[in-house]
Amino acid sequence: MAKMKAASGFRDFLPDACRKRADLMRRIKATYEAFGYEPIETPALENLAVFLGKGGGENEKLMYKLLKRGEKLQRALETGVKEENDLADAGLRFDLTVPLARFFAEHRAELPTPFKRYHIGPVWRAERAQHGRFREFIQCDVDAIGSGSMMVESDVLLATATALSELGFSGLEVKLNSRALLHLLVGAAGVAEAQRGETITALDKLEKIGADGVRGELAQRGVPGEAAARLLEFYAASRASAGLNLLDETGRNIAAWSGASAEAELAGLREVLELTPDLPSGKLVFDPFLARGLDYYTGPVFEVAAEGVPFSLAGGGRYDEMVGNFTGQPTPACGFSIGFERICTVMDERGMFGAGARAADVLVAALDDARPVERAAIELGQALRKAGLRADVFPGQAKPARLYELAEKKGIPILAQLGGRELQDGAVQVRDLKTRQSAQVPRDAVAAHVRKILDPAG
Amino acid sequence: MAKMKAASGFRDFLPDACRKRADLMRRIKATYEAFGYEPIETPALENLAVFLGKGGGENEKLMYKLLKRGEKLQRALETGVKEENDLADAGLRFDLTVPLARFFAEHRAELPTPFKRYHIGPVWRAERAQHGRFREFIQCDVDAIGSGSMMVESDVLLATATALSELGFSGLEVKLNSRALLHLLVGAAGVAEAQRGETITALDKLEKIGADGVRGELAQRGVPGEAAARLLEFYAASRASAGLNLLDETGRNIAAWSGASAEAELAGLREVLELTPDLPSGKLVFDPFLARGLDYYTGPVFEVAAEGVPFSLAGGGRYDEMVGNFTGQPTPACGFSIGFERICTVMDERGMFGAGARAADVLVAALDDARPVERAAIELGQALRKAGLRADVFPGQAKPARLYELAEKKGIPILAQLGGRELQDGAVQVRDLKTRQSAQVPRDAVAAHVRKILDPAG
Numbered sequence: 001m002a003k004m005k006a007a008s009g010f011r012d013f014l015p016d017a018c019r020k021r022a023d024l025m026r027r028i029k030a031t032y033e034a035f036g037y038e039p040i041e042t043p044a045l046e047n048l049a050v051f052l053g054k055g056g057g058e059n060e061k062l063m064y065k066l067l068k069r070g071e072k073l074q075r076a077l078e079t080g081v082k083e084e085n086d087l088a089d090a091g092l093r094f095d096l097t098v099p100l101a102r103f104f105a106e107h108r109a110e111l112p113t114p115f116k117r118y119h120i121g122p123v124w125r126a127e128r129a130q131h132g133r134f135r136e137f138i139q140c141d142v143d144a145i146g147s148g149s150m151m152v153e154s155d156v157l158l159a160t161a162t163a164l165s166e167l168g169f170s171g172l173e174v175k176l177n178s179r180a181l182l183h184l185l186v187g188a189a190g191v192a193e194a195q196r197g198e199t200i201t202a203l204d205k206l207e208k209i210g211a212d213g214v215r216g217e218l219a220q221r222g223v224p225g226e227a228a229a230r231l232l233e234f235y236a237a238s239r240a241s242a243g244l245n246l247l248d249e250t251g252r253n254i255a256a257w258s259g260a261s262a263e264a265e266l267a268g269l270r271e272v273l274e275l276t277p278d279l280p281s282g283k284l285v286f287d288p289f290l291a292r293g294l295d296y297y298t299g300p301v302f303e304v305a306a307e308g309v310p311f312s313l314a315g316g317g318r319y320d321e322m323v324g325n326f327t328g329q330p331t332p333a334c335g336f337s338i339g340f341e342r343i344c345t346v347m348d349e350r351g352m353f354g355a356g357a358r359a360a361d362v363l364v365a366a367l368d369d370a371r372p373v374e375r376a377a378i379e380l381g382q383a384l385r386k387a388g389l390r391a392d393v394f395p396g397q398a399k400p401a402r403l404y405e406l407a408e409k410k411g412i413p414i415l416a417q418l419g420g421r422e423l424q425d426g427a428v429q430v431r432d433l434k435t436r437q438s439a440q441v442p443r444d445a446v447a448a449h450v451r452k453i454l455d456p457a458g
Numbered sequence: 459m460a461k462m463k464a465a466s467g468f469r470d471f472l473p474d475a476c477r478k479r480a481d482l483m484r485r486i487k488a489t490y491e492a493f494g495y496e497p498i499e500t501p502a503l504e505n506l507a508v509f510l511g512k513g514g515g516e517n518e519k520l521m522y523k524l525l526k527r528g529e530k531l532q533r534a535l536e537t538g539v540k541e542e543n544d545l546a547d548a549g550l551r552f553d554l555t556v557p558l559a560r561f562f563a564e565h566r567a568e569l570p571t572p573f574k575r576y577h578i579g580p581v582w583r584a585e586r587a588q589h590g591r592f593r594e595f596i597q598c599d600v601d602a603i604g605s606g607s608m609m610v611e612s613d614v615l616l617a618t619a620t621a622l623s624e625l626g627f628s629g630l631e632v633k634l635n636s637r638a639l640l641h642l643l644v645g646a647a648g649v650a651e652a653q654r655g656e657t658i659t660a661l662d663k664l665e666k667i668g669a670d671g672v673r674g675e676l677a678q679r680g681v682p683g684e685a686a687a688r689l690l691e692f693y694a695a696s697r698a699s700a701g702l703n704l705l706d707e708t709g710r711n712i713a714a715w716s717g718a719s720a721e722a723e724l725a726g727l728r729e730v731l732e733l734t735p736d737l738p739s740g741k742l743v744f745d746p747f748l749a750r751g752l753d754y755y756t757g758p759v760f761e762v763a764a765e766g767v768p769f770s771l772a773g774g775g776r777y778d779e780m781v782g783n784f785t786g787q788p789t790p791a792c793g794f795s796i797g798f799e800r801i802c803t804v805m806d807e808r809g810m811f812g813a814g815a816r817a818a819d820v821l822v823a824a825l826d827d828a829r830p831v832e833r834a835a836i837e838l839g840q841a842l843r844k845a846g847l848r849a850d851v852f853p854g855q856a857k858p859a860r861l862y863e864l865a866e867k868k869g870i871p872i873l874a875q876l877g878g879r880e881l882q883d884g885a886v887q888v889r890d891l892k893t894r895q896s897a898q899v900p901r902d903a904v905a906a907h908v909r910k911i912l913d914p915a916g
Contacts, residue, residue: 036821090465102464103464107470122502382735395613396607402571406571
C-alpha cells in the first residue's frame with residue numbers, strides 16, 4: 001500500500017495549511033494589484049519546444065515530461081527510441097518565466113505596454129527528494145515586459161519590498177548589482193576570463209566558508225594571489241558601505257586596478273538607486289558581490305533579505321533577451337520572484353499568520369433521530385447562515401464527546417443542539433465550548449447569542 | 459513557430475478572464491465555508507497505482523502519464539516496453555475524487571469525522587480537442603466522508619444550491635434519484651437484466667431524440683414493446699409531478715408491474731426529500747429517470763439545472779465504496795461537483811460578473827525624463843497606495859495618446875502626471891479620462907481628488 005500515498009516529494013495540504021497558503025496568496029496579490037500588476041494563468045504543461053533551450057538552465061533538466069499517447073506513442077516505439085524526447089511531446093512547467101515569454105509572444109496584440117503581470121501558481125521539478133525540497137511548489141512571480149526604463153526596476157523592487165513588509169517582515173535589505181559589473185570587477189582585479197565564473201561562485205560562499213576558505217579555493221583554481229587579495233579586501237570593505245558611495249568606490253577600484261571604465265555598468269544601477277524612494281521596513285543597498293544564478297539575466301539583479309531570516313525571500317532581475325526568443329524582436333523585461341514556500345514556512349514557524357482560523361462559527365446538531373428534529377437542525381443551520389454566520393450541521397446523531405471532539409478538530413467554538421423538546425418549545429441549547437456554559441435560547445435569538453459569544457465586546 | 463503556442467486544447471487566461479475566474483472561485487468558496495466545508499490541496503500528480511482501477515471509468519483512459527526518468531526509464535527501455543505503463547510511473551489527476559479518497563486514507567487520523575472538504579483545482583484529461591472541451595479545466599468539488607446519514611445528502615445539495623443561487627442563478631431544480639431505483643424500475647417494467655444499462659442510456663436521450671426515437675432504439679435493442687410503453691408513459695407522467703407523490707407513484711408502479719417492493723430504494727430518497735428545507739431560488743425534485751454516468755455511485759444521485767441554462771450546472775451523489783478501496787474498511791461518502799468552466803462561460807455570456815474590474819485606480823506618469831521628476835512619480839504612486847488607492851506608475855516617458863491607450867487597455871480611469879514645473883509647484887495634473895477634464899491639484903490633495911472622481915457620491 002506504499003504506492004497509495006502521495007508521490008514521493010509531493011505534499012498534501014490539510015485545511016489549516018490551505019487556509020494559511022490562501023491567506024498568503026491573497027495578501028501578496030493585494031500588494032501587487034496595488035501597483036497595477038494584473039493576474040494571468042498559463043497551462044501546467046507546454047509543448048516541449050517551448051521549454052527546450054530557452055534559458056531554463058539546470059531547471060530544464062529537472063522537467064517532468066508527458067508520455068506521448070496512442071498512435072504517436074506506438075509510432076515512437078516502432079521507429080526506435082533514441083532519446084527521451086522521442087517519447088514525450090510536452091512537459092510540466094518548471095518555472096513561470098518561460099511560459100510568460102511564450103504567453104506574451106502569443107497574445108501581445110491584446111496586451112498593454114508595458115505588460116505588468118503577476119502569476120502565482122505551481123511549478124514542477126524532479127528534484128532529488130531531500131528535506132525542504134519539493135517537486136511541486138508554488139512560484140510567485142511579478143514581471144514587467146516591454147520597457148527598458150530603470151523605473152521598472154524601481155517598481156518591481158518597491159512592490160516586492162512592500163509585499164514582504166505587509167506580510168510582517170522587517171529589516172528588509174534589497175540588494176542590487178549587475179552581472180556585467182561583477183564580471184568587470186573580477187576581471188579588473190586580475191582574474192582571467194575563463195576563471196571569472198568560478199571566482200564569482202567561490203566569492204558567493206564567503207559567508208559560509210570564510211575568507212581563508214575562499215582564498216584557498218581561488219588559489220586551487222589558479223587565480224593569482226594578488227587578484228584574490230584585492231577582491232577579498234574589497235569584499236570586506238563593501239560590507240560596511242552600501243549606496244551611491246559604494247557604487248563610486250567600485251568604479252574607482254576598477255579604474256585603479258585595470259584602467260577600465262565601469263561607467264556603462266554603473267549608470268543603470270546608479271539610476272535605480274537614485275529613483276527609488278525609501279522602502280517600507282527596509283533599505284535598498286548596492287552589493288558589488290551579489291551573484292544571481294540564472295543565466296538569463298542581462299542587467300540589474302536583486303535579492304531581498306529580511307532581518308533574522310537565514311535565506312533570501314525574493315530575487316529577480318532584468319532579462320532583456322529571453323522574451324525575444326519567442327517574439328522574434330528585442331523585448332526588454334524585468335521581474336521578481338518571491339519564495340512563496342520558504343516564506344510560508346517561516347511565517348508559520350514564527351506565528352505570523354495570526355490566530356488559527358475556524359472552519360465554522362457554530363456546530364449544529366440534532367439531539368435525536370426523529371426526522372422533524374433532523375430537519376429542524378438543517379433549517380437552523382440555514383437560518384444562521386442567512387444571519388451571516390458560518391454553520392456546520394452534524395449529520396445524524398452523536399454522543400456529546402464526539403461532537404466536542406469534532407468541534408475542537410475544526411476549531412468551532414460553539415455547539416447548538418435541539419431535540420424534540422426544544423422543537424416544541426421553539427428553543428435551542430447553545431453551548432460555549434470554551435467556557436462550557438450552556439443556555440436555552442429562543443430560536444430567533446440564536447444568531448445574536450452566537451455573535452455575543454464570538455465577540456463579547458461586539 | 460506553431461509549437462510556440464499554448465499546447466492544443468490548453469488555454470491561457472488574460473487578466474480580465476483571470477479576475478472573473480478568481481471572483482467565481484472566491485464566491486463558491488465563501489458559500490461552502492459557510493456550511494463548514496474546509497479546503498484541502500492534493501498534488502497534481504499521483505503514483506499510477508492510485509488511479510488504476512479506482513472507479514475513474516472512462517476518465518482513467520484519458521489520463522496524462524508522466525514519463526519515467528533517468529535509470530528507471532533506461533531499465534524500462536532495455537527490458538522491453540510491453541505496455542504504456544512500463545514507461546510511466548505517475549499520472550496527472552483526471553478528477554478530484556480519487557485523490558480525495560487517497561488523501562483521506564493517508565491522513566484520516568488527523569481529520570475530523572465526518573470530513574467535509576471542498577477542493578477547487580485543475581484536472582487534466584487528454585480529450586479529443588473540440589469546441590468547448592478543454593484538456594485542463596477547473597473542477598470544484600464538495601464532499602463529506604464518514605457518514606451514512608441522509609442529512610449529508612441534504613447538506614451537500616443545500617450548499618450547492620445556495621452557492622449557485624448566490625452566483626445569481628434562479629429557477630434551480632435539484633433532481634434526485636438513485637441508480638438502484640432506476641434499475642429496479644426498468645427491470646420491473648419488463649427489461650431483462652442485460653438490457654437495463656442501454657435502456658437507461660436510451661431513456662436519457664428522450665429530450666434530445668423524442669419518444670419515438672427512444673421507442674425505436676429500444677425496439678432495436680430487443681426491449682419488449684410493453685416494457686418500452688410502460689417506461690415512456692411513466693416518463694411523460696413523471697414530468698408533471700415531482701416530490702413525495704411521484705416517489706409513492708414510482709413505488710406503486712414497480713409493485714403493479716412486477717410485484718416487487720421498492721421500499722428499500724425509496725426510503726433514502728424519501729428521507730432526503732423530507733429533510734431538506736426550501737432551497738434558495740429553486741426546488742428539490744424527485745426524478746425517477748435521472749441517470750448519472752459515473753459507475754461509483756451507490757445511493758442517491760443529484761443533478762442541478764437552472765432556468766434557461768441548457769445543461770446541468772452540478773451533479774453528484776453517494777459513493778459508499780470508492781474510499782474503502784483506499785482505507786480498507788467501509789467508508790461512506792457523498793459529494794457534489796460544480797461545473798466550474800460551464801458556469802464561468804454562462805456567467806460571462808450573461809454579464810453576471812458585474813462591471814469590469816480595473817487594473818488600478820490611477821495611472822501615474824512623469825512628464826519628462828529628469829531623474830527627480832521620475833522619482834517624484836514613483837513617490838506619488840507610493841503615497842497614493844498609502845492612502846489606500848491602487849496606483850500604476852508608467853516607466854519612462856510616453857506621449858499622451860500612448861498613456862490613454864494603456865489606461866484604456868487596463869481599465870484605469872484616471873491619469874496623474876507631473877513634470878519639472880509641477881514638482882516645483884508641489885502640484886499634480888489629474889485627468890479624468892472619462893470626462894476628459896484635467897485639474898491642477900496640490901500634491902497632498904491628489905488622493906482625495908482621485909477618490910472623488912472614482913465615487914462622486916462618496
